[in-house]
Amino acid sequence: MAYFVLPGRGKRVYRLAIARRIVDATARGPRDRTGPGLARRRTRVLRRALRPSRRLQIGLGPWLRALPARLPDPALTAALAELDPYVRVAYVLLRIEGLPKYAVRDQLRELRVRDPWPVIDAACAVEIPVPRRAERFDPAHLRPVRTRSVLPLVTAAALTTALVGVLIHTGSGRPGGDAAPVLRLAAAPPSAWTRGARTLDAWPARGDLTGDRAFLRRAAAAWAAAGDGRRPGGGTAQLLYAGRAGGAPLALLRHGDRVARYAPPGLDVLAAGADPSAPIALGGGRYLLAPWDAAPRTLAGAALPVRDGVVAPAPARTPCGRGPLFHLGDRTLGYLGGPRAAVLTYHSPAYAPAGRPVPPARLGPGAVRIWNRLGCLEPPRARAVTAAMAWEFWSGTLPHGGASAGWFCTRTTYADGGGAGTSTLLAGRPRDTGACDARRPVSGTWWQAPSGRWYYLAAAASGLVPRARGPLGPATTAHRLLVARPQDRPNVPVALTAASR
Known part of the structure; x- marks a missing residue:
């Protein structure tokens, strides 16, 4: 690696000897054998190889005598010498080291490159003929350098062309000397979502602390050491955000369908599912948006500030804190509990389900008011909710002096693919009327009229007629509302079905 990064001046034998001398001089003993140690050593090697001191040419004899019989390919060496130094570093790390x-990106930041992505893009665009594998330089053929260096010779040879590092390497020792689980952090390139599938894997790392290696190391270590089944174990976690949302440091990590929010000293691990577009809650009414989302707007239509992908606080205007939050393109997002914002939709009594799903539409003022009420009636969800549909399948005036009312079937869709449907009668006092089928909603409940008399009420969606069976007196049905008196006493079980008209 050091050889290919060196400026393309002088003979190959001298350049290779200088490269190996640089590697020898950067050794720090056993510390180099850890993941962070290797990463730090690679940085030291690259810094010296980018700007080699002239003093490295003095006393070069021991390294010249230890050169292998076959030298690196001259065509590749000459082609690399024509590149900008940092583009050359990026090319070597990508194409030769395979990082x-x-x-x-992180290595270039360690080398004080302010904006590494244009450098990486330039390196990706370089077309250099790479020799066949049999012609490549093999560092294993290096001979020992007979100096007073205490560096193990095999390690020096291997590190001449490869220093394998990780972005984050965390863990603590276990009794008996066993290695602790290692959690590495990976991040998608900022433009990955523009070139491939729009999935959670394509969300880039955002925030002003993505370059703070110490903070990220602590975040990864906290999750790797989490107990109670929250630990992701070894492997790689995706860094989604590291910044100061709300003024305090916060890191958002993802492993499979779970996300971890690290806000020192606490750590929350939640099941978030794999929905690619649902915003992820950071706390304090702030959400991390998908990189392809449109600009968010308040429920009144004003623009909402966004910084590093995080929308400004927009809490629900309800006593319980659940309900609509903001508009995002043609969608309205709301909070119903859990780590993700949910797409809220509303259907009027005239709605008739079609054969294919209807795309979500932005809620109007009336639908926002309805969801403000339903949001507090819905129980807080521990599971990630990605969508919630409220179908007002019946509206009218309740009989015998009752008030205007609407009957709703609310379908909640979870990120893991499950769902639940509940029905609610919104009159003067909201009433939970049990489960419902969002495809053919029908629901019933016992209700006490202003006169004090009890009635059994049932309603069904357009095109359906409610049918009740139980200890009821004669029933009447008008405008899809069934009304019946009890035979003996109210609040007894009633079997309810819906028949097509």
């Missing part, structure tokens, strides 16, 4: 782009 992923997120690791190259």
Whole structure:
């Protein structure tokens, strides 16, 4: 690696000897054998190889005598010498060392490159003929350098062309000397979502602390050490956000369908599902948006500020804190509990389900008011909710002096693919009327009229007629509302079905 990064001046033998001398001089003993130690050593090697001191040419004899019989390919060496130094570093790390782009980005930041992505893009655009594998330089053929260096010779040879590092390496020792779980952090390139599938894997890391290695190391270590089944184990977690949302440091990590919010000293681990577009809650009414989302707006239509992908606080205007939050393009997002914002939709009594799903539409003022009420009636959800549909399948005036009312079937869709339907009668006092089928909603309940008499009420969606069976007196049905008196006493079970007209 050091050889290919060196400026393309002088003979190959001298350049290779200088490269190996640089690697030898950056050794720090056993500390180099850890993941963070290797990463720090790679940074030291690259800094010296980018701007080699002339003093490295003095006393070069021991390294010249230790050169292998076959030298690196001259065509590749000459082609690399024509590149900008930092583009050359990026090319070597990507094409020769085989590092992923997120690791190259972090390495360039360690080298004080302010904006590494244009450098990486330039390196990706370089077309250099790479020799066949049999012609490549093999560092294993290096001979020992007979100096007083205490660096193990095999390690020096291997690190001449490869220093394998990780972005984050955390863990603590276990009794008996066993290695602790290692959690590495990866990040998608900022433009990944423009070139491939729009999935959670394509969300880039955002925030002003993405370059704070110490903070990220603590965040990864906290999740790796979490107990009670929250620990992700080893492997790689995706860094979604690291910044000061609300003024305090916060990191958002993802592993599979779970996300971890690290706000020192606390750590929350939640099941978030794999929905690619649902915003993720950061706390304090702030949400991290998908990189492809439109600009958010308040429920009144004003623009909402966004910084590093985080929308400004827009809490629900309800006593319980659940309900509509803001508009995002053609969608209205709301909070119903859990780590994700949910798409809220509303259907009027005239709605008739079609054969294919209807795309969500932005809620109007009336639908926002309805969801403000339903949001507090819905129980807080521990699971991630991605969508919630409220179908007002019946509206009218309740009989025998009752008030105007609306009957709703609310369908909640979870991020893991499950769902639940509940029905609610919104009159003077909201009433939970049990489960409902969002495809053919029908619901019933016992209700006490202003006169004090009890009635059994049931309603069904357009095109359906409610049918009740139980200890009821004669029933009448008008405008899809069934009304019946009890035979003996109210609040007894009634079997309810819906028949097509």
